[in-house]
Amino acid sequence: MNISLRNSLTVLLLAAASTGVFAESNKVVSPDGRLTVNVVDRDGRLYYDVLYDGKQMMLESQLGVVANIGDFSQRLVYRSVSNRKIADDYTMRGTKTSAVSYRANQMSVVYVNEKKLPMTVTFNVSDNDIAFRYEFGNVNDRTHIIIDKEATAFRLPTQTTTFLSPQSDPMIGWKRTKPSYEEEYTPDAPMTAKSKYGQGYTFPCLFHVGNDGWVLVSETGTHGNYPGCRLSDYSAEQGYSLVFPMTGECDGRGAANAAFALPGATPWRTITVGSTLKPIVETTVSYDVVKPLYEASEQYKPGRYTWSWLIWQDNSANYNDQKQMVDLAAAMGYEYVLVDGFWDQQTGRERIAELSRYAQSKGVSLMLWYNSNGTANEAPQTPRNCMNTVIARKKEMQWMKSIGVKGIKVDFFGGDKQHVMQLYEDILSDANDYGIQVIFHGCTLPRGWERMFPNYVSSEAVLASENTFFQEHHAKKEGFELTMHPFCRNTVAAMDWGGTIMNRYMSRDNKSRHRRYTSDVFEMAAAIVNQASIQCIAIYPNNLNELPQHEIDFLKSVPSAWDETRFIDGYPGKYAVIARRHGDKWYVAALNGTNKPLSLNLSLPMIAGKEVSYYYETADKNSFWPKSAVKKTKVGKNGNVKIMMQPMGGSIVCE
Incomplete structure (x- = not known):
């Protein structure tokens, strides 16, 4: 290679390094290998994306925060990465399941800002769930950190439709009691649709990524350590951004930003991904990454x-x-x-x-x-x-x-x-x-x-x-x-x-x-x-x-206490079939939210070959309400059950 060509390549490499063309990239994969999170820095900004079975479920979306001790959303420089396996077997009362075996792969990436202060972004990735948060250690003589905003974003593929509930304006409604998470959902809407009040959307947020699957975005682990957050309206460039409360909430009293003691961490942002709605309905990620804050003073009864x-x-x-x-x-x-x-x-x-x-x-x-x-x-x-x-x-x-x-x-x-x-x-x-x-x-x-x-x-x-x-x-x-x-x-x-x-x-x-x-x-x-x-x-x-x-x-x-929950069938806002187990008995409940009769062929292997009670309805021409009845029937060895529901009706199959 001649000297002039070598010098030209050197100049190009130096220019590429100075403009951030060379990006540090790390990834973490779920235990079953189907869910992948890639984390990459570009031009001093940090991004992540999500793939499930090789399909893009979350496009490259920004990470970072802006705090009183420095800006951790830009001019970031990579420092290190570490990985470990998470295993947590725990029991709960009062949720959809009583025992959970949580297995996840964890990746923690460390970046420093222009003040040389570190921020760790930790991702836990289980088979269908992602949880991530920002962690900060002791910083010089600082005792706490104030976070003024997050750069956290969620960019979904363009074919995505939404199932969202808008955040209301503050201090409106009956006796100025809003916001109170009591707004109507809009199903199957385009991402470009504006929220009713222009204040974005309350968690959780459900997205249908065309034919590729479903994504549920929420957060967990928030108590007195942080404000409750929500998603902004959609923008083509950023997607949905994580935003803090409105200043007008609580009649204007109290700060709208966040503060916590150092060392400390933000709550977890969660993303549940599936090719069907099964992982969405059955997720336990809200509980997987948090711990009890105190012991029960007595055995509380459902x-x-x-x-x-x-x-x-x-x-x-x-x-x-x-x-x-x-x-x-x-x-x-x-x-x-x-x-x-x-x-x-x-x-x-x-x-x-x-x-x-x-x-x-x-x-x-x-x-x-x-x-x-x-x-x-x-x-x-x-x-x-x-x-x-x-x-x-x-x-x-x-x-x-x-x-x-x-x-x-x-x-x-x-x-x-x-x-x-x-x-x-x-x-x-x-x-x-x-x-x-x-x-x-x-x-x-x-x-x-x-x-x-x-x-x-x-x-x-x-x-x-x-x-x-x-x-x-x-x-x-x-x-x-x-x-x-x-x-x-x-x-x-x-x-x-x-x-x-x-x-x-x-x-x-x-x-x-x-x-x-x-x-x-x-x-x-x-x-x-x-x-x-x-x-x-x-x-x-x-x-x-x-x-x-x-x-x-x-x-x-x-019953009101459940040991296990399974998704059977359904579509948001139209119909739902959910199976829950109480002890050794299964209860399969179906709701028809439409104004037309609905016939379903269900696969219920958990009650295959068992005698069950079947609650059903028949149309009543003399009444607004169909006539209900119950009969004993035996489920076939293949576990297949056919049910029929009247308009705005239901069905129950239980042991």
Whole structure:
């Protein structure tokens, strides 16, 4: 090679190095070899992409954060990579499965910014799940880090369609209570569609990558250590970006950015990938990468609860109505009664104590409703200002423990800022000291809390059953909603939908106002499809004389604790078939969210050759509702079962 050519090549190589053409690339592959994450730096920025079975499921998407100690989103320089295997066998209560064997390959890549400060990005990759986060060690004399924004992005292939729920503007809606994760999902939408309020989308976010498969994006491990995040609107260049809470949340109080002590880490961002919806429905990634934060003070019990408020509304928080609900719970063999807002005014504390004693004599425990605080919004329901300070909480919880109350439902939170996430954590921790389980409403998505907090039960964080009462529009959409959530909201965390509704009309007399548009078996099946360890069965005293005996018997026996969950069939917003195992018995529940009859051929190898009960319906020309029936049948040795569902109907096959 002549000298001039050699010199020219040297100049080109130096130029390439200075402009970042040479990129450092590392990859981590799932234990089964099907899921691959590539991490690469280009021009000082860090990116990742995701392939499943060789197909691109996430395009090259940016990583990084911008913090008070420096910018970790650009001018990054590679330092090192390390790999190890993760093995964690653990048990849980109150989720879709009771025992998990988590196996993942972990890769940690270290980059330094222009100040020579290091950031580690750690990826855990299991067979269908990815979890990644940013980690920071001790930095000079700094005790903590403030993160002002994340560069984290999610770029999906152009053929992708979306199943998303928009984030609302802050301080709007009834009594300025939004955002509260109670917006409507839009199915099969293009990525280019703008969110309803222009504020992006709440987690979890479901994507259909054309014919190649499905992707679910969410986060886990968020408590008082970080604000709750969401996705921005889509842009062709960045895809979806991870964004912090809006400054207007909580009536403008509190910081919208994040802060944590050093050394420390952000919560985990999660991506679940599959060629079908099976890995989406069955994922446990929300729990796989988090740990319990404290020990349970007692053995908390799952169960079912009656709830007057859904149909009888505010005026039912009086002693006589609640005594009826206690008697109903006892007759059905249920463990709990939830006494909703205004109980302190309509019943009073002395008579609540009396009611609790009466309930316990019937083998039933009370749960009480509370307003979370008095400054985040204008919700007037009482009791208020009992849960927002540690002194008030402990005084209230000590009183509840003394009268035998076993649970609380805390409502009307103000947003996703870090101080609100800290409030959730504080309520849960204090409640555990007094043996109290906790349900949240008017609230954010729980993020791994079932494993982190042993007395946590569930959260609303969804456009729930109360809306079927408030508006006929939502009653008509119940089929769509409850066939959406098994693939999105309810697959990442327990969901307090708020009631298997057995009244046919949304009124106390069960004759007036608008009707329920779903069938009886749909509602019964929903008690299985909707997952929460303490499940609301919104049955009323009048239903005992109105419903067929086989429906009453089923509602008496339906479990709320599950040992295993399997996806059988379905499509978001159209239909869902989910199998759950309680002990050694399987319950297969099917929901038809459409206005047309639906016939399905199901493969149920777990009950092959077994005798089962089959709950089904036939069209009734003289009624809005199909007639329900149950029969015993034997499943063939091949495990194949054919079911038929009426419009907005359901089906149940159980041992």
